Amino acid sequence: MIWLSGRQFRAPAITGAIGLTIFAAAMVVIGLRIRAAGDPAGYQSLVYALDALVVVAPAPLGLFWGAPLIARELETGTAALVWTQSVTRRRWLAVKLAVAAVAALIVGGLASLALGWAAAPLDRVNQDRFTTIFFGTRGPVLAAYAVFAVVLGVTLGLLLRRTLPAMALTAATFVVVQVLMPNLVRPHLMPPRAATAPVTAAVIRNLTFLGQEPTIEGLKIPGAWVTASSDLRTANDQEVAREKYAACVNGSFDGMPDCLGRLNLHVDIAYQPADRYWTFQWLESAVYLALAALLAAIAGIRVIRVTV
Known part of the structure; x- marks a missing residue:
């Protein structure tokens, strides 16, 4: 089952690996240029643009990795074939979730490391890592965002059983959560x-x-x-x-x-x-991973009741 899920996920994984490699290479070039510059502030606009790009990067993972993962199999009927091969529904779902979530964790973590290294000289000057856009692209939270986005897409795909509606709802839900978290939840993770x-x-x-x-x-x-x-x-x-x-x-x-x-x-x-910066990073990561676990549990309950 793991081998089959890996083969089915091969194309998205290769696409993600290529994109991550290109991004990492660009970060090496930019990071070296920032370090060679006399004043890293000259690269502030570029770093802001990169942060804006990276902070929303988990959303496409949820759309293109998560939402179609189950919904497409339910639409085409291939899930029913697998379930007749002595593979339980929950094991089938768990393996698929694990493969996609681990891939998202790796992509999110490596992207955060690459951008964090490139922008480090500017971060030391600005000293504003708590700013919303920077907080979401440094440290473990980006990896947690990616895992949450993928599990959200998988769960919505299972509930809606249609790929396109699941993709649309995944995008909308992820954006809502990303807005609510820094404004309503993050300020209360620790008493000020x-x-x-x-x-x-x-x-x-x-x-x-x-x-x-x-x-x-x-x-x-x-x-x-x-x-x-x-x-x-x-x-x-x-x-x-x-x-x-x-x-x-x-x-x-x-x-x-x-x-x-x-x-x-x-x-x-x-x-x-x-x-407290790193404490907040780990606390928020834990919140997103807990949400992902809750969504996975909902999917595990729902998959038993799916009719094909």
Whole structure:
């Protein structure tokens, strides 16, 4: 059964190996160029584009490896033939799932290693590995995403018994999960630490948002992840007077940072420190692998009830 499943998966595996080889070779070239450059910041746009590409790479694995794996056999009726050859349905499903999941694990893991090595000089400068797009392409989480995507595709293919609908639903479900995870689940994997951060003129210049209300967005701590921040507060821990804040914000744009800096402001923040990065990587990987295991269990229950 393992030999048969391996032969059936040979074409997708060869395609994946070719794609991974090309990607790894490109990462070697890019990584060497970044290391040879005097300033790795010049490659920031390229690395951002690579991260955007890699973070969605598990979705095609779910579409083209996972969804057709069972659905196509149910559509063509070949599953019924296998089940008459003294192979139990659950063993048939387990072997197919194992072959596809291991292949996805390898592809995801190697892609993460290749990109992580290439972008390492820039990562050391930026110190923002907790940023959503970077977090999903470094470390073990990318491999866990790939396993989840493939098992999701297999399970939906078994439930829907049609390849194209299973592919479409796999893509939509994977995207939804990838949006919900960093916004609703990841911030709560560990309790945040609390701290007070001064809001100096230099901090103001690096913010991503500063509006008419005394709130700020984009406050950064090198290597850490700021999950929440209070309104701007004064030295006596009171909310800054709105007329003073408005006078700075509505004045000269160039003079605004220094004007606010003279108010001696701070914010209370909740953050995840840099030394928790790998803990978050493994915790989120465990969540995705647990979801994959749950989907596999659902598929194992469902396969017994499939009529052919």
